[in-house]
Amino acid sequence: MTPYGCSISNYQVVSRYNKPVVLSWGPGCRSVDVSAYCRSKGIECYIPDKVEDINQIFTLLKARKNFSETRILFPTDWKWPSVCSAAGINEPDKLREQFGIELVTISYEELSKEMDRIKSDNGSRQDAEKMADTVYGGASRSFIDKKYVANSMEFYQAVVSLMKRHNCNSFTIECFEFCTSRLPQKWNITPCLVHTMLKDMGIPSACEGDLGGLLPMHMLMLLSNKSPHFGNMFYYPDQGKGTMAVNHSVPGIKMNGYDKPGLPYQLSHFVNSGWGTKVIVDFMKNDVKDVTVARMNPTGKGILVLKGILVDSKGWDDETIGCHDIAYMVGKDSGTAQEFVRKQADYGNHLPWVYGDYSEQLVKLASLLGIDAEVIS
Amino acid sequence: MYRREFIKNGTIATITGSAIINGLYMNNLFESNTGIPLSIDIPSPYLSKLAVKPVMTAMYHTAVWEGPCRWKGETKEEELKAAAIQFDSLRLFNLQLPGCIQV
Numbered sequence: 001m002t003p004y005g006c007s008i009s010n011y012q013v014v015s016r017y018n019k020p021v022v023l024s025w026g027p028g029c030r031s032v033d034v035s036a037y038c039r040s041k042g043i044e045c046y047i048p049d050k051v052e053d054i055n056q057i058f059t060l061l062k063a064r065k066n067f068s069e070t071r072i073l074f075p076t077d078w079k080w081p082s083v084c085s086a087a088g089i090n091e092p093d094k095l096r097e098q099f100g101i102e103l104v105t106i107s108y109e110e111l112s113k114e115m116d117r118i119k120s121d122n123g124s125r126q127d128a129e130k131m132a133d134t135v136y137g138g139a140s141r142s143f144i145d146k147k148y149v150a151n152s153m154e155f156y157q158a159v160v161s162l163m164k165r166h167n168c169n170s171f172t173i174e175c176f177e178f179c180t181s182r183l184p185q186k187w188n189i190t191p192c193l194v195h196t197m198l199k200d201m202g203i204p205s206a207c208e209g210d211l212g213g214l215l216p217m218h219m220l221m222l223l224s225n226k227s228p229h230f231g232n233m234f235y236y237p238d239q240g241k242g243t244m245a246v247n248h249s250v251p252g253i254k255m256n257g258y259d260k261p262g263l264p265y266q267l268s269h270f271v272n273s274g275w276g277t278k279v280i281v282d283f284m285k286n287d288v289k290d291v292t293v294a295r296m297n298p299t300g301k302g303i304l305v306l307k308g309i310l311v312d313s314k315g316w317d318d319e320t321i322g323c324h325d326i327a328y329m330v331g332k333d334s335g336t337a338q339e340f341v342r343k344q345a346d347y348g349n350h351l352p353w354v355y356g357d358y359s360e361q362l363v364k365l366a367s368l369l370g371i372d373a374e375v376i377s
Numbered sequence: 378m379y380r381r382e383f384i385k386n387g388t389i390a391t392i393t394g395s396a397i398i399n400g401l402y403m404n405n406l407f408e409s410n411t412g413i414p415l416s417i418d419i420p421s422p423y424l425s426k427l428a429v430k431p432v433m434t435a436m437y438h439t440a441v442w443e444g445p446c447r448w449k450g451e452t453k454e455e456e457l458k459a460a461a462i463q464f465d466s467l468r469l470f471n472l473q474l475p476g477c478i479q480v
Contacts, residue, residue: 005436013434024470058478062427069425163419203419222422 007033011041020044022057060361063222064368068100070218073159073168074209075111076177083176085210087348089300095211098300099369103211104166108181114158115187128153135193136267143268143319144277152193152277159194163203170218171198174209190276195250199227202258206230206350207248213350216294216303220354223361224292225259227252229283229327230352235341240330243311244337246293246351247326249278255355256286272321282316283327286355291329293353294362296371297346303366304347306340307332307359307377327353333377340376426479433467435460 011034014021021038023031023045031047038045048054080090089095092103118124132150136142159171173191184190191207198205204221206214207230217228231248249270253262263281270276293306312328330337359375366373437456443449451459471480 005434009436010434013432017430019430024467055475058427058429058474062477065427066422066425069422160419169419169422201419202422204422218422 007037010034011037014038014043014045015041018043020046020061022046022048022054024048024054056361056364059223060365060368063219063365066222067215067218067365067369070099070101070170070204070215071166071168072101072103072170072172072211072214073163073166074103074105074172074174075108075162076105076174076209077108077181078174078177079105080209082174082209085174085208085212085348085350087212087298088209089211089215089296089298091300095300099215101215104168106162106166108178108183111158111162112183114162115155115183118154118158118161119187124154124157125150128157131156138262138265139267140264141266141317143266145274148188148269148275149193149267149277151188151275152190155187155189155191156194156197159198169203170214171195171203171205172207172209172211172214175207177209184276188275190270190278192249192270192276192278195230196252196279199250199252200254200262205250206352207250208350210348210350212296212298212300212348213352215300216296217352219303219362219365220292220294220352220358223358223365224257224354224356226257226354226356227254228352228354229255229281229325230350231323231325231327233341233344233349233351235337236328237338239328240311240335242336242338242341243328243330244306244308244341245326245328246353248323248350249280249315249325251279251281251283251325253279253281255281255283256288266316268319268321268324270321270323278325280315280318280325283310283313283325285313285316288355290332290357291327291353291355292358292362293329293340293351295344295347295349295351298348300371302347302372302374303362304340304343305359305362305373305375306337306351306353307357307375308337308340308353329353331377332357343374343376426477428479429474431467431471431480433460433464435463 025031027047035045035047046057048057082088095101128150131153132146136146136149195205204214204218206217220228229251231246234245236243253265255263266280268278268280270278289310291308291310293308295304308329309332310329315325363373437453441450441452
């Protein structure tokens with residue numbers, strides 16, 4: 001809104017819409033008067049400082065809108081707390097109340113039926129093989145047989161189909177529960193490649209049914225327009241002043257941004273028998289070393305942010321099985337991750353991160369969402 | 378070999394040319410440069426825009442006078458002309474907004 005004239009007439013125009021208002025004039029006698037009055041009446045009002053900042057405000061408002069539209073597909077027979085991510089956000093009703101986010105759970109029976117349908121359909125199987133050709137062909141090196149990549153592509157098709165059926169735009173699955181169902185062994189897949197692919201298409205997708213990792217991942221994606229990595233935290237006090245590792249085999253390929261070329265990648269296998277397609281990226285083989293890491297606490301009311309810098313990576317040209325694509329990082333200002341990992345005792349384990357420093361925007365978005373932010377650097 | 382080098386060598390180009398599969402667009406999976414992640418018919422958060430209604434307020438007076446709220450008495454025509462100029466600049470400003478904003 002471009003305000004002119006007396007404050008009260010501007011307020012009257014604003015109050016007709018009952019929407020957040022941005023006073024494009026910038027700070028001044030009239031705009032602060034209108035803003036303070038609007039806010040006292042419960043109407044969100046923002047005053048940008050300059051043209052760039054109005055875009056930043058719109059970006060934040062858009063991110064909040066998109067965040068509230070999240071519908072998460074979660075195949076599970078156990079539900080929550082997740083077996084090995086107990087400190088995720090475990091109260092879906094509160095998520096709906098607080099942010100408008102919906103969690104859609106489906107049974108393994110439904111997942112299996114969809115997978116059976118894909119596997120029994122010649123067209124889908126052929127599609128999976130062509131998709132495997134593309135992804136396999138794009139890899140700079142592969143430690144996995146292409147037939148297993150095609151299996152993962154069948155699983156990808158099943159997941160996408162179920163997301164469409166349930167009108168979902170986000171995905172998670174519990175690795176440990178899924179493992180004990182023995183369905184991964186039956187289908188010769190792990191969820192790793194699906195997470196990578198979905199994130200590269202702007203769909204938040206997290207391991208282990210961990211909503212405390214999935215939601216900050218979504219926030220990071222919305223602010224950065226980049227695909228994230230996600231993983232377990234390990235701490236090495238004797239490496240430098242204290243180095244933190246983030247390790248899961250779910251890097252993004254489009255980690256430099258959806259408008260930038262993908263990073264070079266390799267394919268490998270998760271299990272000893274040779275199946276379970278996973279992607280490997282060398283995080284240090286990139287010009288950008290600044291990173292932003294985030295984690296929400298189990299109540300969903302706090303977010304822990306690391307303004308960090310990458311110091312090492314591991315996994316490239318390495319056939320080690322299991323989760324093995326590791327980013328090593330420290331706080332950018334302190335040179336250590338010690339304070340951050342100590343705080344994780346309140347927040348939990350899994351950490352999504354993106355290249356670049358988005359800590360300031362993340363704090364602002366958290367504030368818009370009513371989340372308390374702690375930034376460590 | 379990196380993907381881009383691989384494409385340059387031409388082998389994958391023949392695969393990707395026909396690999397638009399059920400709307401999954403695998404050929405472009407890692408190569409979209411549009412700034413918008415590729416659509417797979419899932420309502421991606423990135424396809425949802427922020428709807429913004431630009432509102433400009435302006436005021437003109439029915440007569441010319443001067444006083445504590447009006448230190449320069451302009452005619453109604455002059456005030457309408459000033460409002461029109463201001464409106465033009467608002468239109469220009471709207472054009473500069475990013476694509477994720479729906480005006």
